[in-house]
Amino acid sequence: MDSYSCAVKGHEDLHSPAVCVQGQSCSRVTYTKRGICVLKGSTVDISCTYVGYYYTTSTFWFRSDKSTPEDLTTDPGYAGRVEYTGTYKGPFTLRITDLREEDSAEYRFTFKTDNIEWGHSFPGTTLSVTGLQVKVTPAAKGQRTLTCSTTCILTDNHNPTYIWYKNGQRLHEPASQQHSSNLLVVWDSSVNIYSCAVEGQEDLHSPVVCFQVKVTPEQNSEYKTLTCSTTCILTGNPTYIWYKNGQVVTEKMSLYAVLPKAVESYYCAVKGHEDLHSPAVYGPKSTSVSVSPSGEIVEGSSVTLTCSSDANPPVDRYTWWYKNGGEFQSMTGPQHVFNQIQSSDTGEYYCEAQNEMGTDRSRTINMDVKYDPRNTSVSVSPSGEIVEGSSVTLTCSSDANPPVDKYTWYKKNGASLTGSENTFLITNINSEDSGEYYCEAENKYGRLNSSSVSVDVQC
Structure with a gap:
């Protein structure tokens, strides 16, 4: 009952119209526009039509960057700004008012029926919100x-x-x-x-072009010279005002700042024009690491670590640190990609974000790479000559993550033996027990047989 469409790799947001495999009896959503660019502060309508061949129990729009689909009408970030219009027979429209730059995202429509839940994984409409x-x-x-x-x-x-x-x-x-x-x-x-x-949106002015802050590092990295400059030519000799964490600290063009580890923000203005102050400059803060895809990490898959941080000026240097049994080593860039991750990549990771104003470190995450059994082997105890009537223990060992949860024992040229533990005990052994033995180790990701060992019972 599903519909199908295709796209060129790298342009997945420009896929073909949806078609049905058999006739027209399938569920599908068709978006009016794949990409929309509108001004910050304006209103946008994002619409689609949908077809479902069972009774529809719910419909809603959601952002694709959320970990789970969340109805926008219940999202606190859109409170009072979202409205749904339209019916089953006509375009179903999402209207967002008072647009903000953080509203830039891909929006998707989903509907549920008595039998299906449709639309979560298919590309929707990408909204870009721009300021002048x-x-x-x-x-x-x-x-x-x-x-x-x-x-x-x-x-x-x-x-x-x-x-x-x-x-x-x-x-x-x-x-x-x-x-x-x-x-x-x-x-x-x-x-x-x-x-x-x-024209036509005269109430959506650009930000006023006026003041900006230039950061000049001193020889000692803990000290910076912050200079206030302006693209507005002001009458007379302007008096510059500096603010630290929102409080006035001095009145001069340049500020010699000591930047401790605590995050502090600075901005400047000209006396008499305090409402036209510069953007605040500050060192990185709220630095964090995200792992994609989320969930269990399996050996051989592609995994991306992304370092994010809030900073102005923007972060100009990212450094990754990781430890897997030895000293920490470093890598650079806002992202680190493991194309085919290995069990040896298991370890602790964190990132540092740096700009002209300072450095911030994320919390440490532990990456645990899962893999199927390997190095499976069998040992015999006691070792040496085995005498009839004695007891012998066979032990199966295997390296696996998660650990082996099932062991199966075999005797060559015979059926599997009773027992699912990593040890197999033969009591009161006799000549009939002589032969070749091996084990199979299994976890949720696979299984592996050991090589065989010989048990030779002496009369």
Whole structure:
């Protein structure tokens, strides 16, 4: 009753329309658009049509990056911003209002019937939420070129008309520039604060271009010089204000900062324009390691470790540390991929994230690689000559993770023997017990036979 579609590897979000193998009696979901790019603060409609040939008991939208599908209407992060519209016969629409950049994700639709639960693993619609950004570049002497841009192409406005604002007022001149993504301005001594918007969405302004912080390390890495700079030319001699963890600490252009291990954030502004302060700069924090795929790790599979950290400026160096029985060794990069992980990769791992402001370390995770039995062998006790009437113990040994949970004993040219433990006891042994013995060790990932041992009973 399922439908099928295909895609080219590397472009899995652009797969073909779903088709049924036999007739049209199968379940399927068809998304109106595979990718959508919209402005931060706006509203988006993501829609699909679906077919299910049993009575539908529930329908909902969810983010594919959640570990388990969660109805968006119950997600606290979307409280008051999500609405479902539509019916079985028409497009079923997810509407999200007051969009935020963290809403960027793939959204999927799923429905349940009395017989099936459909749609969890199939690609849905990828939403990209972008803010407007203004970039300032030098032009002729005394001039600057301002460029208004987005991080993706707006879905419903591929060639948008831009609107420019100066000190909060819309610009109407010169006519040749007022609707362009670029604006050439005279950078004079007055307070000129510029921002941009897209026509039709004038209430969604770009962030104001104003102050930024430059971080200069000193020779001692614990000390930094933070310098406040601005792309706004302010009247007179501006007084710079520095904030540490939200509290004013000094009034000067540069701040000589001692950065202890505790996470501290700094930002600056100009007196009289405190609401236009710079973004905060701080060292990495909330550093963590994730393992993909989650769950048990089996030898031979592909496993990816990812280091994530919150930092501004962004993390510019990741270092991985791992230990598997010896000293810790290091690797670099935000991700470490084991294409075919081995049992020798079992061990403890953590990562360090570093930027100009400091370093933070994640907690240690333990990676336990599972594998089937190996090095299976049988030993005989007592060793040496075996005399009729004595007792003999055969012991099966095997290296496996998880440990062997089932042992089977065999005598060559005979059936399997009674017993499932790793030892097999023969009491009051006689000549008929002479022969070749071997064992089979088994866990959930496989089984392996040992080589045989000879038991020769002397009369």
